[in-house]
Amino acid sequence: MDRERAETYLRLLAEKGLAAKDAWHTLRVVALALTATEALEDGTAEAIMADFDLAMNVRRQRTGHDPAAGWPAGGVAQAAIRAAGARIRSAHPPAPGQVAPGLLAPGQVAPGWPRPGRHYPATARPGPAQTPPGPAPGGAAGPAAQDAAGPERFIPVGRTIPFTDGIIADGVYLMAYAQTAAGARFTAGWRTHVLRTGPPYFGVCTVTDDRGRRYQLDFAGHGGGYGWGGVLMLSPDPAPDARWLEISAPGGPAVRIGLDPSSGVAATVSQASISAGEHLLTMIAERLLALAPDFPHEPGPVSPGLSAMAAGLSEVVAALEAAELLAPLSPLPGWLATVCANLRIDAPGLTAPPALDLPEQWLSLLAHYHRRKPGTAPAREGYAALAGALPEVDGIRLAFLGLENVEGRTVLHVLARGLAREFRHGPCGIDLGFPLSVWIGDGGGRWHLGHHPYDRHPDGGEDVLQLQLTPPLPRSAAWVEVLAAGRSARARARLPLRWGSL
Amino acid sequence: MTPNDPWFTCLPSCEARVPCGNGLHVVRWEGGSLVLTEHPDAEGELVLAALGGEKAGCVELAEIWGRHVADLSVLAIGPRGPADEIKVSWDDVAAGGPGVHAGPVAFTVSRHPLARPALASPPGSVPPRIAAMRQQMQRQAEWARVRRNDMLSLLALGYGFQVRLCGQVAAAHADRLDDAAVRPALIAAMTGRLAPAAERWLGIDPDQVVVSLHREATWGSVELTGRGSGRRLRVALPPAWLSRVWACGLALVGGHLVVAVERAGWPTARVLGLRAPGAEPVPLEVHGSAGPGDAPHWET
Numbered sequence: 045m046d047r048e049r050a051e052t053y054l055r056l057l058a059e060k061g062l063a064a065k066d067a068w069h070t071l072r073v074v075a076l077a078l079t080a081t082e083a084l085e086d087g088t089a090e091a092i093m094a095d096f097d098l099a100m101n102v103r104r105q106r107t108g109h110d111p112a113a114g115w116p117a118g119g120v121a122q123a124a125i126r127a128a129g130a131r132i133r134s135a136h137p138p139a140p141g142q143v144a145p146g147l148l149a150p151g152q153v154a155p156g157w158p159r160p161g162r163h164y165p166a167t168a169r170p171g172p173a174q175t176p177p178g179p180a181p182g183g184a185a186g187p188a189a190q191d192a193a194g195p196e197r198f199i200p201v202g203r204t205i206p207f208t209d210g211i212i213a214d215g216v217y218l219m220a221y222a223q224t225a226a227g228a229r230f231t232a233g234w235r236t237h238v239l240r241t242g243p244p245y246f247g248v249c250t251v252t253d254d255r256g257r258r259y260q261l262d263f264a265g266h267g268g269g270y271g272w273g274g275v276l277m278l279s280p281d282p283a284p285d286a287r288w289l290e291i292s293a294p295g296g297p298a299v300r301i302g303l304d305p306s307s308g309v310a311a312t313v314s315q316a317s318i319s320a321g322e323h324l325l326t327m328i329a330e331r332l333l334a335l336a337p338d339f340p341h342e343p344g345p346v347s348p349g350l351s352a353m354a355a356g357l358s359e360v361v362a363a364l365e366a367a368e369l370l371a372p373l374s375p376l377p378g379w380l381a382t383v384c385a386n387l388r389i390d391a392p393g394l395t396a397p398p399a400l401d402l403p404e405q406w407l408s409l410l411a412h413y414h415r416r417k418p419g420t421a422p423a424r425e426g427y428a429a430l431a432g433a434l435p436e437v438d439g440i441r442l443a444f445l446g447l448e449n450v451e452g453r454t455v456l457h458v459l460a461r462g463l464a465r466e467f468r469h470g471p472c473g474i475d476l477g478f479p480l481s482v483w484i485g486d487g488g489g490r491w492h493l494g495h496h497p498y499d500r501h502p503d504g505g506e507d508v509l510q511l512q513l514t515p516p517l518p519r520s521a522a523w524v525e526v527l528a529a530g531r532s533a534r535a536r537a538r539l540p541l542r543w544g545s546l
Numbered sequence: 547m548t549p550n551d552p553w554f555t556c557l558p559s560c561e562a563r564v565p566c567g568n569g570l571h572v573v574r575w576e577g578g579s580l581v582l583t584e585h586p587d588a589e590g591e592l593v594l595a596a597l598g599g600e601k602a603g604c605v606e607l608a609e610i611w612g613r614h615v616a617d618l619s620v621l622a623i624g625p626r627g628p629a630d631e632i633k634v635s636w637d638d639v640a641a642g643g644p645g646v647h648a649g650p651v652a653f654t655v656s657r658h659p660l661a662r663p664a665l666a667s668p669p670g671s672v673p674p675r676i677a678a679m680r681q682q683m684q685r686q687a688e689w690a691r692v693r694r695n696d697m698l699s700l701l702a703l704g705y706g707f708q709v710r711l712c713g714q715v716a717a718a719h720a721d722r723l724d725d726a727a728v729r730p731a732l733i734a735a736m737t738g739r740l741a742p743a744a745e746r747w748l749g750i751d752p753d754q755v756v757v758s759l760h761r762e763a764t765w766g767s768v769e770l771t772g773r774g775s776g777r778r779l780r781v782a783l784p785p786a787w788l789s790r791v792w793a794c795g796l797a798l799v800g801g802h803l804v805v806a807v808e809r810a811g812w813p814t815a816r817v818l819g820l821r822a823p824g825a826e827p828v829p830l831e832v833h834g835s836a837g838p839g840d841a842p843h844w845e846t
Contacts, residue, residue, distance in 0.1 A: 048726045055734035058622065060753060062738070095622035098694060102623065102632050102701055 045320070050083035050367035051092075057359065058096040062103070071096060073356035073471040074363045080470040081320040083367040195284065197223040197305050198443050201230065202429030202542045206296040209244060213237050216293075217544050218276075219446025220431040221301065222459055226506040228281045230301075231445040231457040232263075233273040233427050243272055248294050251278065253286045261291075266510065271450040273457070275508050311537035313435050316529065321369030323531045325376040327474045328357070329383045330481055333409050334495035334514050335473075336387050351390040353472055358393025360471055375399055379406070386410050405483045405527070408491040412515050424519045425449050429542040436462065438530030440480055444539060447517060447524075454513040456484065456494050461506045484513055485525035492517055519543055553717040553786065554578045555810035556794035560706035560840035565636050566603035573604055573703070575710050580611050607703075610696045614711065616718035618728070621735035621788075623697055624712045625705060627742050627797070628841050632708065634701040642694070706840020713793025720786040723761055732785045733757055739788065740781055743797040748823070750779050758782045765806045770823035779823060791817070799832050800846030812842075819846075 054075055061067025075093055078084035199222075204215040213235040220231050246261035253259070259282070265274010282289065282303065292298040318326070332354060339349040361377045364370040370377070378399030383406065384391040385398075402410070426449050433443035440462040448455050460478070468476040475496045482494035494511035517524070527536040559576040571584040582588050582604045592609075595601035614620055625632055701708060716735065722728045736759070741752035748770075760766035760782040767782045783805060791797055796804045802819025805827050809816040813834040818827035830846050837843035 048730060051730040052733050055622070055730050056737060059734050059738040059741075062626075063752075091619065092622070094690065094693075095619045098697055099623040102634050102698070103630070 045081075045083055046366075046368045047083055050078045050363065050369075051088060053363045053366040054078060054084065054089065054092055057363075058092055058099075061096065062099060068096070068100070070356040070359050074359050076469070076471040077324060077360040078363055078367060080474075080476050081324055081364065081367070081369050083320075083364075083369055195305075196225075196433070196443075197221065197303065198431040198433050198445065199303060199305060200429035200431040200446075200540070200542060201301055202544050203299050203301055204544065205249070205291050205293055205299050207234075207244070207293045208295045209293075211236050211238050211241055212244065213270075215296075216276075217427040218291075218301065219427055219429050219448070219457060220444075221303065222431070222443055222445050223281065223303075224443075224459070224461070224506060226461075228278040229275040229508075230278070231274070232265075232276045233271065233446075233448045233450070235425075235450075236270050236272065239270060243267060243274075246276060250290075250292045250298070252290050253282055254288050255283070255286065257283075257286075259289070264508070269451060271448075273448055273450070273455060273510065275457075311432075311434050311535055313437075313533050313535045316532060316534055318531055319369055319371065319374070320531070321364035321367075322374055322376045323479070324364065324470065324474075325361070325370070325380050326481065327470065327479065328354075328360070328472045329376075329380050329406065330493060330495070331472050331474045332383060332387055332389065333406065334493050334512075336413055337514060345388060346390045347388040350387055354384060354389045354391050356471070357384070357391050358395070361394065361396070375401070379403070383410070387413070405481075405491040405493070408489070409493055409514070412490065425451075426519055427544050428519075429544065430524070430539055432526070432537055432539040434526065434528050434535040434537055435533075437480060437528050437533045437535050440528075440530070442480070442482070442526075442528050444526055447513075447541065449516060449519065452516065454492070454516040456482075456511040456513055458482075458494075458509040458511055459506055460509055463507050478509070479530060481527075481529040482511055483527040483529075484517065485527065486517055486521040487523055487525070488521070490515075491527075551810045552578055553713060553720075553789040553793070554710070556790070556796060556807060556812055556815050556834070556842070557710060557713070558812050558834070558836065558840075558842060560710070562703045562707055564603055564607055564703070571604050573607060575707055578714065580608050582608055607699060610699050611711070614696060614700060615714050617715060618719065618731040618735070619693075619697070620700070620711055620715045621731060621738075624701070624708050626738045628705065628795075628837070628839060629742070632701055632705070634698050636702050639695065639698045639702050642691075642698075704839060709793050709795075709841065713789040716785060716788035716793065717790075720784070720789060723759055723785065729759060732759060732788075736781075736783065736785065736788060739792050739797070740783070743792075743803065744779050744781070747798055747801075747803050748779065750777070755779045755781065760784045765818055765827060768803065768805070768820055768823045795834070795837070795842040796832070796844055799844045800830065802828075802830060802846070804830075815844075 054071070057067075057071055057074055061071050072093065075084070075089040079086050079089045198220065200220050201218040204217050206215040216232050216234045218230045218232050222229055222231070243263045243265070246263050249261050251259035251261055257280075260279045262277045262279065263274060264277060265272060267273070278289075286303055288303055289301045290298040291301065332350060335350060335353060339347045357380065361370065361380070365372065377394065377396035379402055381391065381394045381396045382399050382402060383389075384394060387410075428447040428449075430444055430446050433441060435441070440460060443459040444456065445459055446457040448457070464477045466477065470476045478496045484492040484494060486492060492513040492515060494513055496509065496511060521541055523538055523540045525536060525538050527534065529535075554577065559574055561572050561574045563570040564573050565571075566584065571582070574581040574583055585591060585602060585604050588605050588608060591599075591602055591605050595605070700711060712735075716732075719725075719728050719732060737755060737757040740757055741755040744750055744755045745752050750770075754777050756778050758781070761784070766784060766787075767780075769780045771778050771780060787805065790807045790810070791804050794807070796807065796815075796817055798804065799817065799819060802821055804817045804819045806818040807815060808818055808829060815832050815834070817830050817832055819830045820827050832844045832846055834842040834844045
């Protein structure tokens with residue numbers, strides 16, 4: 045990494061931008077890329093941007109940004125773009141009968157979406173040799189996870205607590221139980237009869253264990269429409285040797301939840317070593333892949349919404365190369381260019397040669413987008429019990445704690461340890477605070493991208509995340525393969541699913 | 547080439563009128579210094595101001611000038627040449643600037659961007675970490691406001707003062723080639739000012755001008771390479787070029803790209819000029835006259 049060259053690149057870009065009308069956005073994207081990869085300190089980038097902002101203003105030219113929006117526009121911009129995408133979807137419903145795909149090389153332009161094409165097998169790229177299995181993802185997490193509170197427990201539950209309050213439909217479904225140093229909680233979800241009602245007060249529930257100890261439940265999570273999901277936190281923490289808990293709502297029967305750890309499933313970890321620049325481009329590409337469904341039916345050969353999201357990508361690549369964060373022979377620029385071409389993203393200047401050897405997961409998702417049949421019924425609603433933890437990747441440990449299919453979306457409940465405390469947006473709206481790729485394989489050769497919808501909240505040094513899966517997971521899946529990839533390693537494990545009825 | 551004469555020897559004095567009290571006072575730049583013509587005892591006034599007295603506008607401006615004589619941001623914001631018009635009025639200064647947004651720029655977002663999760667227990671008071679963060683943001687906002695006001699005040703003095711301040715800043719860093727924290731800003735400042743001159747000199751696209759900092763005791767090098775879109779004008783000059791040549795309005799004289807000043811002076815000087823890339827520079831006797839905006843106009 046050459047920090048001096050990184051700063052020089054950004055300053056020269058600012059010089060060039062003084063003569064342009066809309067350079068502010070590009071400059072910001074490049075600045076975010078260089079700070080995200082630590083090629084440039086925040087303070088330096090902020091100073092350059094502040095100088096550029098003032099330089100543009102005193103020349104009375106348009107800076108191409110909304111001054112009122114300020115600097116870190118990621119969250120606001122994302123919300124606006126998602127809202128726009130939703131409006132576009134509703135305004136342009138898919139035409140029936142349109143079928144599949146073609147994988148486009150950079151430079152080719154898709155005339156419409158979707159379109160006929162050829163089939164691409166989801167072929168895995170050869171990777172480095174796998175190392176011996178890491179800690180078991182299910183049940184006790186092994187000696188490394190031992191602490192004063194006892195071993196960690198991740199247990200699939202799959203039980204429904206009946207509620208008779210007239211608001212909750214069919215009860216509260218418990219997907220998984222997790223007990224870590226930060227506390228004990230169930231992941232839970234429910235549907236309501238009433239639109240936009242708040243969560244019930246769970247303090248009225250009765251919770252006891254096999255020794256007669258009593259516990260309190262408190263909910264933290266999200267709701268909207270008719271669905272709620274999140275965690276039910278237990279206090280105090282159950283003793284490490286507690287064998288079961290019984291939970292009942294007022295007037296309802298008690299439901300016994302066994303706390304014996306499930307049999308562990310081996311996780312595999314393969315070492316990786318990709319540069320900070322390649323990692324950043326991977327995150328950007330997967331961000332674009334995740335956002336693609338929000339812009340499916342924009343007319344014309346180019347998706348304006350996605351193209352706007354990807355503006356400045358060629359300069360980002362050039363900046364990473366200038367800062368020696370991206371090797372000249374790295375495949376990432378080519379992969380990114382291919383993704384852009386296939387998502388109808390206009391990325392001028394991204395002139396890397398075509399790359400058809402995309403990662404297996406990217407190919408799977410692109411193939412899905414190309415072959416998706418408009419009007420396909422959303423996956424049947426329901427919750428699935430699922431539990432298991434992966435070994436640490438880049439200092440982050442993920443535990444998977446249930447799935448829900450609600451209102452056409454699949455949400456994966458995840459408990460994360462080791463995430464940065466501060467939210468931080470990178471270029472193209474990527475969340476630098478969650479620097480891992482999360483993919484779910486459904487056993488049918490298809491991969492589902494878990495992307496972070498900015499709704500994590502801290503829970504005693506850990507973060508409860510709800511990752512949206514794109515595309516949604518079919519309820520036919522009896523197990524999933526979870527994959528978390530970072531700069532230094534990739535961890536994966538197979539976890540059984542147990543779907544529950546609502 | 548390391549001449550001993552001051553960098554501003556080729557610059558005549560210039561004046562501006564600034565708001566002070568209820569009127570406008572003349573402020574003069576002369577021999578590398580700011581002269582407050584209506585405040586002969588500026589230092590005494592500063593002492594009085596420190597004791598609670600009112601600070602005169604001229605004195606405040608002199609303080610601002612002093613704060614930024616080595617501030618590389620001046621090069622990033624200031625003019626790239628006479629054609630690069632920067633319009634800031636004293637009204638703009640009073641209003642906080644033309645269309646300038648009101649907060650500091652920042653990369654980190656420390657708050658949750660979406661709604662709070664629903665909690666059964668009532669929210670508590672603001673955590674100390676958040677409170678400290680707010681205070682820091684307020685300090686940054688105040689710092690940014692002061693800095694913005696400073697810059698606008700300096701720019702409101704007009705082109706003559708703007709370019710002389712740029713020269714002073716460049717001179718302050720001209721011998722800091724070993725400092726990696728300075729080089730990127732100097733390269734950008736040189737590129738931003740040399741490229742327009744090169745465009746007028748050769749008709750080359752400014753984006754095709756590549757500047758590097760020349761470290762040797764010689765004047766440097768200027769070469770034209772490649773063809774078509776790959777054409778590049780590669781220029782290596784010492785950072786002192788910014789102050790001694792560009793700031794003095796000498797970048798392009800009589801169809802020559804001036805690369806160094808051999809004998810500084812006003813209104814007559816001797817410079818080294820290039821007729822074409824790759825050629826050896828030739829000595830030129832140049833004669834200056836007052837140009838628009840207090841920018842010297844030179845002819846061979």
